[in-house]
Structures are given as C-alpha cells and as structure tokens.
Amino acid sequence: MPRRHDPDRRRRIIDAAIRVVRRAGIAGLSHRTVAAEADVPLGSTTYHFATLDELMVAALRQSGEGFCRLVAAREGLTDPGGDLAGELAAALGEWLAAGRAGAELEYELYLAALRRPALRPVAAEWADDLAALLAPRTDPLTARALAALMDGICLHVLLTGGSYDEEYAREALARMIP
Numbered sequence: 001m002p003r004r005h006d007p008d009r010r011r012r013i014i015d016a017a018i019r020v021v022r023r024a025g026i027a028g029l030s031h032r033t034v035a036a037e038a039d040v041p042l043g044s045t046t047y048h049f050a051t052l053d054e055l056m057v058a059a060l061r062q063s064g065e066g067f068c069r070l071v072a073a074r075e076g077l078t079d080p081g082g083d084l085a086g087e088l089a090a091a092l093g094e095w096l097a098a099g100r101a102g103a104e105l106e107y108e109l110y111l112a113a114l115r116r117p118a119l120r121p122v123a124a125e126w127a128d129d130l131a132a133l134l135a136p137r138t139d140p141l142t143a144r145a146l147a148a149l150m151d152g153i154c155l156h157v158l159l160t161g162g163s164y165d166e167e168y169a170r171e172a173l174a175r176m177i178p
Contacts, residue, residue, distance in 0.1 A: 009038075009040060009044055009048070010048045012038045012040065013034060013035075013038050013040065013044065013045055013048055013049065013055070014055070014058045014059055014062050015038070015062075016034045016035075016037035016038035017029060017034045017037075017055050017056070017058070017059045018059050018062065018063060018105060019037055020033050020034055020037050021059065021105055021108060021109060022101055022102075022104075022105045025108060026056075026108060026109070026112050029052060029055070029056070030052070031045040031046055031049075031052065031055075034055065051118075053116055053118035053119065054118075056109060056112060056116065056118075056119055057118060057119060057122050059109055060109040060110065060112075060113075060119055060122045060123065061122050061125070063102075063105060063106045063109055064106065064109075064110070064122070064123075064125065064126045064129070065129075066102075066106070067095055067106070067126070067130070068126075068129045068130055068133060070091055070094060070095055071088070071091045071130065071133055072133055074087050074090070074091050077133070077134075077137065078136075078137075080137070083170075084134075084137050084138070084173075084177055085170045085171075085173035085174035085177055086170050088134075088146065088150060088169075088170075088173050089166045089167075089169040089170035089173055090166065092150055092153060092154060092164065092166070092169055093164055093166045093169075095154075096154065096157060096164045097164075100158070103154060103158060104158055107154070107155060107158055110123050110126065126147075126151075127144065127147045127148065127151070130143075130146075130147040130150070131143040131144045131146075131147045134146055134147065138177060138178065139178070142176060142177065142178060145176050146173060146176055146177070149172060149173060149176060150169075150173070153169050153172070
C-alpha cells in the first residue's frame, strides 16, 4: 500500500493534543488519546513526537503563540504616545473574553512545566516573547515585570473564578510603567 502524503498531519496532531488537554487535562493526554482525537494511526503520533513531553512542548508553544499574536496585533502598542497600560489591560480582557477554556488550557500546559523540565524553556519563551514585544515601549526590566504582572492577573482570575477587572489591570500595569 503506498504511503499517503499528509503535510498537515503534524499540525493536526498538535491541535488534537490541545483539544485532549482542554477536555481531559494533562492527565488525559497520551499518544493513544491524541491519535484517536486526530483520527490518525497511533504510529503517526509517535513518529512526529517520540515522547509525550515532545508533544506537550509543541502544544505549549502553539498555544503560547496565540497570546503574543493578540498583543502584537494591538495598534496602540506601537504608539509612543499611547496608553500602554490601557492597551495591555484591553489585550488581557480580549484574551480572557475569548473563552475561559482556552486560557485555562494555556495555563495548564504552562504550569505543567513545574513537574516536566522539558517544558520549562518553552514556558520561559512566553514571558520572553511578551517582554520583547513590550521592550520598545519601555526598558527591558520593566517589560519583564509587566509580563509577570499580566501573568499574575490572568492566573488570579482563572484560579479564583472571579471576573476580569480591566480598570484594575490598567491601574496596576500603569504603576509599573515609568
């Protein structure tokens, strides 16, 4: 039987892994569950991702890119005279409003790095990429501090089940901007 060419299979496997984690958490992630979700043979998942850590790295990287794209797309971020704190607070609000399940998924993958050292460099990329986006508007140290505060605000909203307060976030972020 000829081998079928499927250039999108790797991406479909990553997307399936994200759906599995969203539905069943990290504990529900296995090559078998991802293969079933992606509707591919089990061997395809292990061909593209020899270990679950490799699959989680790919899923974390893909999900983390979404928030940075959202922030980068905000036109006010590049305006030197604009309200940086307001833009960042609005970006957080937009991200959290897009669906709590999506934010929870990203943080579940992100926090999995606590127990899985292979995920730590990718988790660090989130903060580094966000800080790189913010650095042109402020200094590098402040950019990293803003990224950490945004992380903390999001985590607080997700963990407490509270609602996002954009004005509070804007005020807190503004206090960090020189």
